[in-house]
Amino acid sequence: MTESVPERGFVQLLTPEGERVHDTDYDVELSDDEYRGFFRDLVLVRRVDAEATALQRQGQLGLWASLLGQEAAQIGSGRALRPQDMAFPTYREHGVAWCRGVDPLHALRMFRGVDLGAADPHEHNFAMYAIVIGAQCLHATGYAMGVQKDGRVGNGDGEAVIAYLGDGATSQGDVNEAFVWAAAFAAPVVFFCQNNQYAISAPTDRQTRVPLYRRAAGFGFPGVRVDGNDVLATYAVTRRALDDARHGQGPAFIEAFTYRMGAHTTSDDPTRYRIAAELEEWRLRDPIERLRSFLVRQQLAGPDFFDEIDAEADELAARVRKGCLELPDPAPETIFDHVYANPTAPLEAQRETFRAYSSEFLASGDETERSTVPRREGSRR
């Protein structure tokens, strides 16, 4: 069983019923447009996620890691980043990517297998998705040490770094080493843990005996738990931690207490490891519905607004679908590209061998021969 939803003990600014509550430490003042902007983000990323899940089911993606249920944690933290801040994601941060201005098709490229997630991290200040659990926490910490060395901390214009991780990642050596490093060097890095209650099938109590946020104290920096389904609270808490980091106050740990409504990835079956009642309990805490209730209660949005957002989501989903289907397969010879910054003679020789071998099929006049005639038993082609 997972830890039950705490009624108190986490930062919350919007109740599951959509009532605005106040917190003396973390209150935020937002404009009406900003509230509506959060709603738009939440709906659009959920829609991209749903479309990607459908594309996987139809065989267009090899795999998909759904963010369903975690939209508020991602949008709240993602919108708290300033343009100069750097984010190090896992493979599930599609909502954060959205906030950084990364095209949703980008993640689909990796899951479709047309590349391995290629990107220039500096284009959107968003590093490539990391698949090995927790590895990116060290990269983020090292990057933050670089920020520090560059003299880019100590004032409001400073830079901060955020590393995303899950509850399972807190068991990894690399994550604990990152905590040690960040503390020892007072690196400007915020560790944003989305505790979605399961590491594939293993519940959080298989990772820890204490609430995750309390671990930070042992490493010597603040840890805070926030309602991960409350976009206002995740925004407020993350913004504070990032600002503290950019002012030179060192690292922080945020545990966004949330829930993964879907499977870990499209490969697993969550009905094997969790009960329907638990899912139902979390459905009542849905991040989008609570903000919708708030917007309606406060008369910040009406049917026209919601229809407009839905239409925009439809349009985005159609664009993502079309874009996905149109992604070209990479050219075979690109297998050999970019292994090294300075290519080596032996590898270039292998490329030549491959080129010569491939050209035999082209020279035969039947360019399809290789892909249609199995050359040997068990050939995938």
Added chain:
Amino acid sequence: MTSMTLAKALNAGLRSALDTDSKTLIMGEDVGRLGGVFRVTDGLQKDFGEHRVIDTPLAESGIIGTAIGLAMRGYRPICEIQFDGFVYPAYDQIVSQLAKIHYRSHGQVKLPVVIRIPFGGGIGAVEHHSESPEAYFVHTAGLKVVTCSNPADGFTMIQQAVASDDPVIFFEPKRRYWEKGEVSEEAPAEDWYPLHSARVVRPGSDATLVGYGPMVRTMLESAEAAAEDGRDLEVIDLRTLSPLDLEPVYASVERTGRLIVVHEAPGTLGMGSEIAARVTERCFYSLEAPVLRVTGYDTPYPPARLEDEYLPDLDRVLDAVDRSFGF
């Protein structure tokens, strides 16, 4: 020309690298105040400061993982792993991250990280302090792997490794740290021997010995001894293990017809296996005898009192030469 030990030559090379580029950093356990357990970084923190020469927490994965982040930020970290047998906790960051990020980013992220590892046995150390893990890294695409055998190469190769835009695993033969040689600190970098090139260190016509790092001296001594028996052995210092530069080896084998590969690492799937396979493919009709290997055994590195039995030495090399001529 100055006569200095390998440890001093590496120190001078690192000093020069720190001088040349302010983005260059040294990081590792005890590299600062202590100057490293082998004193290779001696005095560098004093002269370049704690921000350039960083004593890290005691965690190898953290050293490499944070170096990756620093490199992404534009720095050129030189990491020290204190001993060969301690590199394994960092193995995942090296193999899964450091080696692959340039590839998966389509070349948009360069990681000019150097990992210095004192390696090999012969110093009477305790467990985990005498291993030869080079094959693990040579097997991994995206890494470059080199090893120096003498002070002159130590001085230039470490600077070439730091200048490389690719990750370089730099193996230092710890039993040779205290051996002296002539180092030319003034020679311009353009005149340095290329980093990824093997070198014939003793010409000969009867058989070829190829090895690297700590074994180069052993091979040279073997060749001296063989000369007394009237056999003229050619000795090749491989220097670069990935990419593997076998052109000088092919050329040599085509003249001598005999090849013996020497290394401390266990023989199974070691560098010798790869060299034997490639030389056989390339020089089949030139070979008078099969390619032979003189290596460590397929055991864990033994207790120090037995390491003389384990390590290839002059007698084992000459025995292999005899066997080659026996075919």
